[in-house]
Amino acid sequence: MMQVPTQALGHGITLIDVQIGRPNVVAAYLLQQGDRAVFIDTGATRSVPALLQVLENQGVDRGCVDYVIPTHVHLDHGGGAGALLEYLPEAQLIIHPLGARHMIDPTKLNAGATAVYGEEVMQRVFGDLVPVPEERMIIAEDGFEVDWNGRLLKFLDTPGHARHHFSVVDAASDGVFTGDAFGLSYREFDTDETGNFGLPTSSPVQFDPEAMHASVDKIVHAGQRYCYVTHFGRVHDVKRIQGNLHELIDIYVETAAAYAEQSAEGHQALSAALMDIILDRAVQHGCDMPRDIMADLLQMDMDLNAMGLIK
Template sequence: MGAKLKRLDERITLIDGFDLGLANRTGSYVINEEELTIVETGPSMSVPHILEGLKELNLHPQDVKYIIVTHIHLDHAGGAGLLLNDCPNARVVVHPRGAKHLVDPARLIQGAKLVYGEDFDRLFEPVVPIPENRIIIKNDKETLTVGKNCTLTFYDTPGHSYHHFSIYDPVSNGIFTGDTIGVSYDESLKDVGIQLYLPSTSPNQFNPDDMLRSLERIQRLHVSKIYFGHFAESEHVDEVYKQIKQWLPQFVKVGKEAMDTQPGSVQKEVTKNLYQLIKNELRNHGVPDDHPVYEFIKLDTSVCAMGLFDYFQKQQKNR
C-alpha cells in the first residue's frame, strides 16, 4: 500500500489517513519520544495507513504507549479501538466528557449515522469499544510526560464539541487543535499559494461563543505551530486566528438568515450559501472553479450547515 508521510521535524511525522477516501483530509501525528505517542487515529479505515506509516518510520506498534484523541467524533477517534488491537501496550488519552463514549460507542454511532446516513458503514465500521482500563482521562491543564524533555499539557477547548481538548507540545511550541480552531486547506491550495482556514461548525455541540473563547485561549499561549486534524501543520498562526475570527460570524450569519427566511429548507439553504460565500472569496484570489479543493469545501459546508441548523434550533427552544 505505502503510507503517505510528511515529516514535520525530527520528532513529529504526519500520516495521511485517507479519511472518506480523500488524500489531505485527515491525519494522525506520530510523536517519536521515549514514550511513543500518536495523536488522532481517524476512523477505522485509516488504521491500516497508520500501521503502514509506523512500519516505514521503523517504529513498532507494540512500542506505542499513548494514543491521544482530541475529541471523540469518529473522523478523529473512530479507529482508536481497532488500533489498540495492534498496540497492546498503548492506552487511549481522552477528554473526561468523551471517555464513556469510547467504552460504549452506541450513542456516538447513532449520531454519526444521522450525519452520514447510508454511507456510515462504508466510512466508519467497525467502531470497536475500548476497555475502561485502557483509557486515561486528562482534565484541563493536566499533563502527560512522553519524554525526558517533553511533557504535554491538555487544555479544555470546547466550541466544536464539549468533549474537546487541545494538546500543547513544548518542544515544538506547537498545539494539536483537532477541530476547535477549524480546518486548514493549505495542503490542497499550495499549488496556487492561497491560505484558507475555516471554522468547523458540525453537529451537535457547536457553540460559536465557546469556539471564540477557545481560540483566544490558544492565542494566549503564543504557539509557533498549529497541528490541525484536517489537515497538517501551519506556522502562520496569526493568519489562522484572523481568518477564523472573520469567517465564524459569517457562518453564524448565514445560518441565522436561513432560519429566519427559509425555515423549511435550512440545511440546504445554508450549505448552498456557505459554499457560494467561500467560492466567491477563492475566486477573488484567482482559484479556478475546477480546483480540487472544492470537493473538500462541498463536503464541509454540508456538515457545517447541519451544525448551524442544530445550534439555532436549540437557541429557539431556549428562548
C-alpha cells in the first residue's frame, strides 16, 4: 500500500501532501460531508495515485466524489484533474471560466509549463495532461455557490497570481481555500511567538500586482478565520499575513523595476535580490534556521517569482 502523508484538519478536511518536489510544499484537500467527498486542488497527473489511495484509506467510494475543484489550472493545482476524473465516475469539474478551455484542450497549458520547467521536469514531476470532457464541467463565475450535501461552497474570483484563479469559501470550516491567491506559507517558517510567515507568489505568466492586492483583501473580507493555502496547509494569522502580502507585493514590483531591461543575468540577479528580501523578513519574523537552509527551501519559489516579474 502506498504511504501518503496526510493531516486531519477537522471539519471533514484532510490535507494531502502530494509531494511535488520536497515534502510539505504542495497540498491537495479532501473534503468529506456525510458519505460525499470533494477534492480541492489535485496536484499533478503523477499525484493521482496518492489521491486515490487517500480515498481508499478514508473508506470513500470513488462514486461518492461529487466535485474536483482546481483553484486554477497551473499544473501543481489542476494538472491532475483530468486524470483524476477518469477514476471518479460521478464527479464534475468546477472550474474558473478562463480556465475551462485549458482543461478541455491542455495543449497550450502543457507548452507553457514546458517552457518554464523544461521537458525533463515536466515528464518526471508532472506527467502528461489528460483533457476533461466539456460535459463534465461546471463554470464558476464570481459569487457562484454550490449546496454540497448541505454544505455551502462559495466561489470568489481572485486574480493576480493568474487570471483563471478562484478561491473557495467554506463557512463550515471557517475557512477559504485560496490556492496561490493568498500567497505561500511554509510550516518550517512558523514560530511560536509570531505564528505563520507568508509571502506572495508572482510566478509566470499572469502576475498582476493590483489584482493581487484586491484579491488578498477580498479573501480576508470573506470573514473566515482560516486560509487553506496550497503551499502549504492551514494558516490562521490571516490579518497579519494580509498586511505582509500587501507590503511584499509592492516591494517585489519596486525591486523588479531595476532588472526589467536585463537578460537572463537580470533574472538571476532579481531572484537573488528577492531571496535576500524574504530571508531578512523571515529573520525578522523570528525564524532561526540558518540562512542557507531557508534559501534552499525557497530557491524554486524565488526563481519562479523572478520569472513572473520580468516579462
